[in-house]
Amino acid sequence: NAGVTQTPKFQVLKTGQSMTLQCAQDMNHNSMYWYRQDPGMGLRLIYYSASEGTTDKGEVPNGYNVSRLNKREFSLRLESAAPSQTSVYFCASSRTGANTGELFFGEGSRLTVL
């Protein structure tokens, strides 16, 4: 009954360091997403993958890259972390064409960039 699993849950980086956030879902969903959540800004879409083999930019893609490794896994990479990327990152998944808008979210990865 895992749903969407994100690792790591917490990470502290120094400016300029790189890291990858991992996400895996076990619900056989086609679509996966990466959001960031900041106080006063709400949830903002970074990148999404409508299906295996495709990725598209969301609202705030600058400074990030993604890889849809297979149907289950969608990773988010910060190549050169900046303090502005301090945030809580959420991975989510959904069935293709889920018009109910039901995204299933992970528990989040809290990233601090010093």
Added chain:
Amino acid sequence: QKEVEQDPGPLSVPEGAIVSLNCTYSNSAFQYFMWYRQYSRKGPELLMYTYSSGNKEDGRFTAQVDKSSKYISLFIRDSQPSDSATYLCAMKGSGAGSYQLTFGKGTKLSVIP
């Protein structure tokens, strides 16, 4: 003007009160309207969804959409301390390519025993 406006609160009510949470939006292409609930240090979870205008009821929760006014509401009857969370409205257009949800900033609700 932001596409979706939501009062961040915080909103504090006594147990048993009726709670009204609201969002306004500007994009007339939005067709699907959702409410997500997010407990502290957890990911959001879908609470209610409504297609186009109208009401939808699920237990103590009622979602209303007024597309003519571009206004959506979530009502919680007989509020409980377990309802204490942040409530996020979200919406999207129709069509197979409409993958992106637009979220409000969330309203933090505290229900006091």
